[in-house]
Amino acid sequence: MTHEAAHPVAYTPQQTWFARNRSLLIRHGVIWFFMLIILAPLAWVLLLSVKSLPDSMRGQLWPRKFDFTHYGYVLGKIETLPQNLFNSIYVTGATVIITTLCAVLAGYALVHLRPFGRAVIFTALLLSLYFPTRVVAIISIYELQDSLGLINSTTGLILPYVTLNLAISVLIMRAVFQLVPHEVIESARLDGAGVWKTLWFIGLPLVRNGLVVVLIVNFVTAWGEFLLGSTLTNDQEARTMPVVLAAAQGGMGQWAWPRIAAVYVIVVTPGLIAFAFAQKLFFKGLAEGVVKG
Known part of the structure; x- marks a missing residue:
């Protein structure tokens, strides 16, 4: 040894x-x-x-002088920016509401109403996820919007935005509604509750985690959408914030680098706040949908 x-x-x-x-x-x-x-x-x-303009020209990370006036400047001096911010809020809010409503109704119907051909519908939704629809169909979307007179219309962006995550939203809600036992739904019907009352008072409270997932996924996608926003709008007043930021030329003047950074902070903050408050429900709902799926 x-x-x-x-x-x-x-x-x-x-x-x-x-x-x-x-x-x-x-x-x-x-x-x-x-x-x-x-x-x-x-x-x-x-x-x-929050850097002063001279500090932004230096290569130092930490500013010598803090300047918080850039936030007031971009909202008060850049003419179209408040309108662009409102456009993003308006389009995103409408997109989230419509997509979530459609996803809840479709998910509930596919699981608990069992319509004829539900297997075909599920297969079609699943297969649509494998196609780059946003890129392949951009010309068709433009021609359809043009025929409807919705080019350069902020409201006209809502329907194309709804289609972006509609399939995945329906699949998520379908997976979450499958966690609700059929016996619970049937007992509510036997007690005299109609379809809408059963969905509102029984179904939705039991799938609130999945509902949060759908809300956040659609919010993030609609809030940051660029390709459709830039293709379907021409005037600066009709555009959303991602399109405006992508076209901004950094340097001096109203689009000096600190002012562009201030706009970025304004745009990113709502999403960060929403996710911070809903992260537990988001991950719980995501896990439930993945396990069931």
């Missing part, structure tokens, strides 16, 4: 703790790494939005 085998190396309590939790430390290290990748650009934009 060697000397090392006869006298094994003694580990300190700290070394023993690291040995036991090595995999945990690696997992947390990976999480922190990707979190920094995501947060670093956001922190840079936030700091840029």
Whole structure:
């Protein structure tokens, strides 16, 4: 027996703790790494939005002088920006409401009303996810909008936006409604509740987590949509914020870099706040839909 085998190396309590939790430390290290990748650009934009104009021309990360006037400037001095912000709120809100309503009704009907041909409908919705509809159908969407007189119309963006996530929204609600036992729905019907009353008082409270998933997915998609917004609108007043930001030329004047950064912060903040309050329900509903699906 060697000397090392006869006298094994003694580990300190700290070394023993690291040995036991090595995999945990690696997992947390990976999480922190990707979190920094995501947060670093956001922190840079936030700091840029409060830099003075001279500081924005320097290569330093931390501003020498904080200037919070850029937020008031972009809302008061850039003529179309309040209208563009309203356009985004209006189109996104209408898109989320219509898509969610359609997804709830379709998901409930496919599971608990069992219409004829529901297997064909489910297959068609599933297959549609494998086609890049937004890219392939952009010419057809433009021609259809043109024939309806909806080109360069903010309201005209709502219907194309609704189609973006309608299929996945219906599939999510279908998967979540499958978690509601048929016995619960049937007992409500036997007690005299109609279809609408059963859906409102029985179905919706039981699928609220999935409902949050659909709301957030549609909000994020509609709020950040660029391709359809830029293709179907021409005038600056009719455009949404992503299209305006993509066309902004950074430099000096009203679109100086700190002012562009301030607009980015204004655009990103609503989504971050909404997700921060709904993240638990979002992940819970997502897990329920994935498990059932």
